[in-house]
Amino acid sequence: MARLEAVLELADDHLILGHRISEWCGHAPMLEEDLALPNMALDLIGTARVLYDHAAKLEGKGRSEDDLAMLRVEREYRNCLLVERPNGDFAQTMLRQLYFAAFMEPFWKAALGSSDEIIRGVAGKAVKEMAYHIRHAGEWVIRLGDGTEESARRMQGAVTELHRFTGELFESSPAAAACEAEGVLPVRADMRGDWDRVIGMVFGEALLEQPDIPFPQTGGRAGIHGEQLGHLLAEMQYLQRAYPGAEW
């Protein structure tokens, strides 16, 4: 069922990125970021919860939000590769967040007109959150890009590392394409203009250049992930797996 699959793709994007961000907890470079990072993680996980719940109902097999979030195997996760990339340093974490939010903000804005009521509801809240993520992460990209020599080097390193995963954001899986045709979800490719504009503005101030990407990386929507995802899942699923059927 196309809508179920497409909703899971979105849910997985938000959960996995939220999980990655949550790994920073207690280890941020300053106390203010020990507050800001969980904030962003909470936004993402909150959105994921509504989407998994929606997916569970679309599926109609009695599975719960947690069953979908925590009891699938690696090949069944449908998140894009960008969100599963390891945190790396603070520059990579902030850039990854900017890349993602600069896509999701116009996406959710467009989704305000979805024919699916739940999607509209998610969009209303998420569009504001993503605008905040763009602002917060964007400011850091600028500060680090135009900060010290070291921070500029690391920021450019982050671009080299992550830019190749951004193309996948604009690609629609067959399931997503079906939802787009029905007006359930916005057309992913349509976000390109807004994304380019935001990234262009931030990069301009950050003195960064968008690199040429000879080999964009994709595969997440088909469940072909990088090798880090399995390790993330082993942790994330541990209790659910170790105590099958328990309530928490």
Next chain:
Amino acid sequence: MARLEAVLELADDHLILGHRISEWCGHAPMLEEDLALPNMALDLIGTARVLYDHAAKLEGKGRSEDDLAMLRVEREYRNCLLVERPNGDFAQTMLRQLYFAAFMEPFWKAALGSSDEIIRGVAGKAVKEMAYHIRHAGEWVIRLGDGTEESARRMQGAVTELHRFTGELFESSPAAAACEAEGVLPVRADMRGDWDRVIGMVFGEALLEQPDIPFPQTGGRAGIHGEQLGHLLAEMQYLQRAYPGAEW
């Protein structure tokens, strides 16, 4: 049952240290060590297998070696704290290995006279392996301790980090004490002399000093582990947990 518990303590020590060492695989500082480290891991895991199998039979509930190794929860593992410590850098890894092997070598030597046939069998093989581990790790401790300024600093850092976990090696849990009284296992405290002699010799050549330890750390035999062990187990147990009852 005391013997079951005491055998599990030994098995857990070997498995967890073997697992830690195996984490180096493909990431060692030189190709020769990419061969030597798996060698040591294989020795440890090989010993663990025989011990788990022994424990499973002592228990007599139809559990297998893998059930015991992979399907207990964190609080049920009985390994000492030393072996679960994160790998840290190569200096820490080699020092941890030396500390452990310098205890196990005389232990297995004494266990050659055990009243338990399986223990005698394990001891015969393990005593040689531990002698090799002492040699290999000891040589690295010497090289790094008396190498460059950086390596000496790291090696001394490793001593500061790990020495406080060595006291636990010489302590017998009630289960172990019962086995010692019956002649099943050697008395742990009796290894002190040999251990001190080996460590003293190596440290002498490595220009290292044994620090005073105001607060020796113990707790592993009661299942009070550090926070890293849970993460190790989440990975190690993942497949067994995700596919209950499957054969591999």
Next chain:
Amino acid sequence: PEFLARFQARIDAEEKIEPNDAMPEGYRRTLVRQIGQHAHSEIVGMLPEGNWITRAPSLKRKAALLAKVQDEGGHGLYLYAAAETLGVSREEMTEELHAGKAKYSSIFNYPTLSWADIGTIGWLVDGAAIMNQIPLCRCSFGPYARAMIRVCKEESFHQRQGYEIVMTLARGTPAQREMAQDALNRWWWPSLMMFGPHDADSEHSDQSMAWKIKRFSNDELRQKFIDATVPQAEFLGLSVPDEDLKWNEEKNGYDHGEIDWSEFWRVVKGGGQMNVDRIRDRKAAWDNGAWVREAARAHAAKRATRKQAAE
């Protein structure tokens, strides 16, 4: 001496002391030490709970735990700000923590070994913290008192949330119930130690009482905590790991067994299982973040220069 008497008179009249008011050096020092320790406790306290964020058993629990740990960071922030009004910077206090010169609550030197620990910390550790902190909402030093009002509200939310986690486990499968009992066994005594040594052995106490920084003695607060908590454990069907615990009709409270003070002092002096790891983790976060903070300063300076040039 006349100044001291006037100061004490203000205190006795329950007036709030504000940062710009004249105050005895001892009063200032006591507060800096206490508020700093309190702030550090919030920050270090993020680590044992943070240890379970990536393994939280459901999305709801994961979100709640994230929010809780975030709140603790927030408390740290208010408290550092309150201490800063007394003329020490957050940076200085942080460096003292990393150098092992400043203390933080010893409870965070115990490891979190199961999910039940997360519930139990909320229930017992936040519960004990609230007992300590409610009187601080009336502390004579204004900024500290105001910070505590905010902190206490959030803490009691955490306490209820923690209790609810433990209740879910206590009413869950046998394995979950065992997990809950095990956590209670491990955290009970350290929680009692959070109130500090017996009154007879407590330094700093009398003067702090006189200055109304402290309003109840360690033993009074500990008794309140026990009296409040034991019935909660009973309600869950869990047993408090103290054979000598029993109701004393006469004092209308529980008598409890002897606390192992050697354990208390060992952990205070750095010998707890996690002391070394906690400080290492905090220091690593700080050191690994140095380039970020430096870049932020450098960027702010560049921006200021540009702005000036443009004016």
Next chain:
Amino acid sequence: PEFLARFQARIDAEEKIEPNDAMPEGYRRTLVRQIGQHAHSEIVGMLPEGNWITRAPSLKRKAALLAKVQDEGGHGLYLYAAAETLGVSREEMTEELHAGKAKYSSIFNYPTLSWADIGTIGWLVDGAAIMNQIPLCRCSFGPYARAMIRVCKEESFHQRQGYEIVMTLARGTPAQREMAQDALNRWWWPSLMMFGPHDADSEHSDQSMAWKIKRFSNDELRQKFIDATVPQAEFLGLSVPDEDLKWNEEKNGYDHGEIDWSEFWRVVKGGGQMNVDRIRDRKAAWDNGAWVREAARAHAAKRATRKQAAE
């Protein structure tokens, strides 16, 4: 030219060329490149399998996988040693790998996504490697030929072990069976690509044939591999993911579908999913180990000095 003729005569007479023998520069260069690539493939090949060591599903499998990855390191060691006889150091070759100047087998740029991948790599990837390597045991260059004899023995052990893992899964639960089929789906085509481009598109080939570095063409070896492997898949009840695969009675072998060469070239040129991560991991291991290697050198020098002083 006279020298070249004499050299070719030796080759034609199946004489082994040894490191100190005179040899054409092209022969030397070809061998350095090929042996180096081969060594790098063993080393990089430790990573995708290493990814599952900490998650191996049983102690027996964990030990076998460790031993296998260790063997690969050993192969790397013999092969670097064989290349070193031609005058390039292991260090130089390693730096070329890290700088992206030296290649390694593209197959290792695919991720290992499930435990079945570990079996499938043994079965297909080691299987394909053996097809390539058996003829190399008769390579005209002595040290390479001798290294390959040792390597081949171990590889065929790995291949059987891999097949046995896949068999266990194929005969296991439905989920395990699906895992095995999924792994075959993902690794089949990349394994066929391991033999290199079609003969018509293959550089270096003719000269290597003449020099007896190579003894069969890419397409010949690929055909052998397919003919050997398809019945193995059938025996397991797994389907080879090629709709055009069918038995051709006439040629006494299988016809297969068209290989996606654009995919092949993309990965060779650095665009595979794991190319960047593989080199980063290797480089990180090397860079993080620099202080260890340096200390070992420093210590050896100190020891030598002391020994001299003592004599």
